[in-house]
Amino acid sequence: MKISPLQKARYEYSPKLPGMLRNGISEICVKEGEETQSVADQEAIKALFPNTYGKKEITFERGENTSAPKKQVVGVILSGGQAPGGHNVICGLYDALKATNPDNELFGFKNGPSGLIDDDYLVFDDKYIDEYRNTGGFDIIGSGRTKLETQEQFAIAADVCKKHGITAIVIIGGDDSNTNAAVLAEYFAANNTGVQVIGCPKTIDGDLKNEDIEISFGFDTATKTYSEVIGNIERDANSAKKYWHFIKVMGRSASHVALECALETQPNICLISEEVAAKKMSLSQIADYIADSVEKRAAKGMNFGVAIIPEGVVEFVPEFSALIAEINELLAGAKADAFNALPTWAEKYEFIKNGLTKESFEVFDILPQGIQQQLFLERDPHGNVQVSLIESEKLFSALVADKLAQRKAAGTYTGKFNPLHHFFGYEGRCAFPSNFDADYCYSLGYNAFMLIQYGYTGYLSKISNLSNPASEWVAGGMPITKMMNIERRHGEDKPVIKKALVELDGKPFKFFEANRDQWAEETCYVYPGAIQYYGPAEVCDLTTRTLALEQE
Template sequence: MDISPLQRVRYAYQPKLPAILRESITKVAPQKGEATSAQSDADRIKALFPNTYGLPRVSFLSGVNTDISKKRNVGVILSGGQAPGGHNVISGIFDALKAANRENTLYGFKGGPSGILEDSYRIIDEEYLAAFRNTGGFDIIGSGRTKLETEEQFEVCAQVCKNHEIDALVIIGGDDSNTNAAVLAEYFLAKGHGIQVIGCPKTIDGDLKNESIEISFGFDTATKTYSELIGNIERDANSAKKYWHFIKLMGRSASHIALECALETQPNVCLISEEVEAKEQSLVSIVDYIAKIVAERAEDGNNFGVALIPEGLIEFIPEIKVLISQINNLLAKEEKAFNKIADGSERIAFVAERLSKETAKVFTILPEEIQKQLLMDRDPHGNVQVSRIETDKLLAQMVEEKLSGMKKEGTYTGKFSSMTHFFGYEGRCAFPTNFDADYCYSLGYNAFLLIGSGLSGYLSSVTNLAAPAEEWKAGGIPITMMMNMEVRHGEDKPVIKKALVELDGKPFQYFAEHRDKWARETCYTYPGAVQYFGPAEVCDLTTVTLALEQTR
C-alpha cells in the first residue's frame, strides 16, 4: 500500500470556494476601492515604493474580464517555513490558470527563492499535482529561506522569467517573504520588466494579519493539531493526577498560537508574551505566579496541571530582553575572541564578565543549560534562536525551586513533579483542516485573478472567514499598506509589521475573564482529532480566535 486510505480520500476532496470565485472566470471583474497607506512611516515607505504605494484595495464582483483569457505563464515559489495548505494554494493557482486558458503553464521553482535564482524548476501539470492536493507539507517543490533583496538578484529573476516567458510570480510566504515580494514588484515596475508579483499570506504563527488578512494560512491546522495533543495531555494529567505539564508552543514572537490553544483547551496556566511585556513582569514574578497556582490547586488535592508557554516568551521578559540585547552586541563585537573558546563554562564566564552589573545578575541566576542556549548561534537577522531555548524546562525548574522554598516555610504542602514538551514541527506539515484546504485553495485561485486583472505588489485576500465558505469575500490589498520601517542589521529597512496579540482584543479579553477559574478548577476541554467528514459545525469549524474577532 503506497498511500493511506485517508490520503487517498483527501486527494478527491473538492475545496469550497467563495460564491464569486465559482463564477465563470471571465465573468469576475476587479472593483477598486479606496487608496491605502502604510501602517506607519508612511512618507518613508512612499518614497521607497513610488510605483506600488497608495494603490487601492481590490474586491472581485460579477462583471466582464475578457483579458484574463489571454495566454500566460506563471511562476510560483514557496518561501520560509512550512505551513499546512501550501499545496492547495498551488492547486488553486493551477486550476484558475487552466480555467482561464488551457495553454497556460505553471512553473514551480524548487527549494524556495533560490530556485528562481538558479533557474531550477519543474512544470506543474495535472498528473503531478494530483498527488499533492489537500495534503500537508511543501514537498511539491520544496521551500527555502533565501532572500530576494539585491538588484543583482532582481535582475537574475527578471532574466529567468523572460527566458521562460513568465508573466507573473506568486510568492507564498510570511512577513519577510512578502516584504521581498513587495520590493521585487516595485523593482520590476520601476525597470519596466512587465512581470507581475503577487503574494499569499502564510505562517502558522498567526502574526501576518490585519482587517483584510483575517488569518494566515496554516494557523487553523497547526493550532487544532497542537490543541488535540494538549487535550490528550490534559486528559492524562486528570487521570494520573501526579504531573504538571509545561508545554512550549511554536510561534516565534507573537503568542497567537498559545492563546488559541488556551481558548480551545482551557489549561490551568497560559502565559501571553505581549501581556508580560506590557506589565513588565520579571522572570521571578512569572515563576511566583505559576507557583501560586500550583500551591492553590494542591490545597484542593490537585497536584497536577497544564501550563502553556509561547515560544517567544523569553524575549518579552524585560530583564531577559536587556540580557539578550547585551549578549547580541557583545558577541557581534567580540565574535573572534568568543569563538576561540571551546569550553561551555568558560564561554559563560567570558560573557558574564562583560555584561553590565545588573544584567550579569540576571544571567547568573539562570540554569547553566539556559545560559548555554542564550549563547548559541544567531539566526540570519542576528536574533537569538528562541526555539532552541528550553523555556519550558527553565520555568519548570524555577517553579520547583520556588515550591521547595515554600515547603520549608510551611506555605506549601503539596507534591510537584513536572514534565516538559515542545510542540512545533508536529503542526507545520499536518493534513490541512477543511478550513485551511478551502482557504488556501481560494487564496491561490484568487491570486491568479489578481494576475488576470493586471495587478502587481498585491497580497491575495479572502475575508469574512468566520462565515461559510460561500459567503467569503475575495480580493487583494497592496503589500505596502502592511509595512513600516524597522532596524535590521543596523539599518532601517521596510518590512511588513508583525501583528502581535492585542490585549484589548476580544480573544485575549475572553481568556482574561476566564483564566482565574481555569487556574484553580479543572476545566479542561478536549478538542480531539481534526475531523474531515461529518456535520459542517464540526468539520468546517474555524478557530476560536477568528470566531471571537468576528463576533458582532
C-alpha cells in the first residue's frame, strides 16, 4: 500500500503520556476521591442506576499497582460521527493491555455498536495496529450510530461477551454513546455478567465537557482544520476585496466550533446560537446585525468580509423554532399526503399559508424560496423538519442582501455586496490528529485500560490539566452518571448526559464579546495556517484558544 511521507512519519510518532502513566504499569496506583452525584435529577438517576450510581472519582498516581492480575479480553467500539484521534485511543488501549500481559486480547467490534450485537469483530495484533497509529478517521474498525438501549440488545451483548470471554467493553463516543455505555454498564452489573464498561469522550462539537472533562477529543484538530481554511479565505477576501464569505461550520446543538474558529481567525462576524437564544433575536435582527458590518466596512471602501455561521443557529431563533413546530404539525399524518399530492409549488405555498398562524407565516414569507422548499422537502424518519440540513449560510446572506437593498433605496448604503458560501464539516472529522489530540487520545486509551485493570465500570476515562504540557496531565476516571440528568426524548423521560453549551459568562465568549465590534468594522484577520506536527512545542503542541482562556 502506497503511503504519503507524512503518514509514514506519523506512524513513527511516539505520543506523550501523563507523568504518572509513564512509570510502567507496575508503578501505577489509585487514589479515590469523594462519592459523586448526578448533575441534576439525583433521585431519578439513582433509581435508574442502583448498581453504578454515586461511585467515587479516582486519580492514578505513582505507587505500587495493587490490581488483581488476570487475563483481560477487552472489546472496543467506535460510536457516532468520526473525530480525529479515535485510532490513537485504540492504540493506547492496546499498548497498555499488552504491556500488562502479552496474552491479553483486544477485540474490535466493526461498524459501531451493531458490531457487538451482530458479533462482527476482528482481533487486533501489532501489525494491524501499527498501520493506524497517529492517523485520522475511524476506518480501523468503522463506526455506526446504533443505540444500545433495549433489554434484548443488552442480553445479546452479554451473550457475545460470554462467548469470547470478554471482561470489559470500551465505548468511544459522544454524549449519547456514553449514555449508552452507562446504561450497558448498569445492565451488566445488575445481571452479574462480570463485564465492565468504560467510556471515552469524543465529539468535534465540543459539547461533551464539564468541570471534569475539559475537552472532548477531536475538537482541537477539527477546529484547527477549519480555522486554517477560514484563514485562507480571509486572506483571499483581503486580496480580492470584493466578496463576503458566509461560512457554516458544524455544531447543531452548541456553538463551540464557531466560537473557537472565531477566536483563532478573528472574522468580521460570528453568530453564537446561545446568545441568539438568550437575546431572543429574530431573523430580521440577525440580518440587520450582519448588514451593519457590511455597511460600515463599505463606507471605508471594504466591500468584503467573512461571517461564521453555526449550523444549528436557526433552531435558537424563537420565531423560527415556532415556525418549525407549526410545520411539523401541519404535515402530521394524512395531511402530509395531501400536501405532497399538490402538483405545483404555488399550490403548496397556498396550503402552507392557510395552515400556519399569521405570525409564523410572516417568518416563513421572508425566507428565500429555496429555503422555504427545504423546510418541506427534507423530513426525518419521524416526519419532522431536518433543521441541520437548512443552508443557513445562504439564508442569512439572502436576508442581508434584502436589508442592504432597502438601505440602498433609502440612500444610506452605497456599497457592493457579493456573497459566497461555504460549509466546513466533514473536512475536519478525519484529519490527521494534531499532536494534542494524538497525545490526548493515546492517554485516554491507555488510561481506559488502567480503569479496567482496577475493576471500575460505568466510568469515563478522564485526562485533565490539559492546558499544561503532557507530562503534567492528570489521569483518572469519573462515573458517567455524574454527568447525567433527565430530559424529554420522543415523548419519554430519559437519562442522558447533559450537553455543554457555550457559556455566555465564560472567559472564551467574554473575550470574543470584548473584541467583536472592532473585528466587525476593521480587518483584523488572523491566519493560523496548517496544523504543525514537527517543530517547536509552542507551535506544535498548542491547545485550543477556548481551553487556554478557560484555564487562564
